[in-house]
Amino acid sequence: MLFRFGSAIMLAVAVSLIGIALEKESLKLKRQVSRQHYQLDVLIDAHAKMKLATQRAGSPRQVLNSMERGELDVETNQQPVSTNRREMPLLQWHLNHSSKQAAGEK
Template identity: 40%
Template structure:
């Protein structure tokens, strides 16, 4: 009789520990997802800032004044512009996706 009671208590404790471990794992995954969503929002905000800056610098008024003064040339650069700038950082995923 005592053996059955002890086995039942052990089974209940093991189920509780397994549930706790699963809950901890779920919380870790949620934290990771929240961090990735935050990084995505930061990158989207940066993208909008860079687009706004590009639009401001590309307005005709800001391009014509230096062109008329002679400080801005219309010649092609020797090296393509894209190669001279570093690539923007991608999302910093902390874990590789499951395949």
């Protein structure tokens, strides 16, 4: 009888200790998630500030003012920007890629 009572007490204590360990782990994970949410909010705020600064720096007025002050170098292309070819670049890439493969296999 005493053995059964002692076993029941030990079982109750073991279940309590396991419950406490699980609760500690759960609270630890909740703290990590909370910290990650805070870090995400900080990163979103920093991203918004950087995006705003980029938009301000890239505005036409700012760019023209920088060019007038000589802070930006203006380079001109010697070649025309577009050609009059009516080829599809992706299709041509595929054809060039497959012809290189065929040449490599031979």
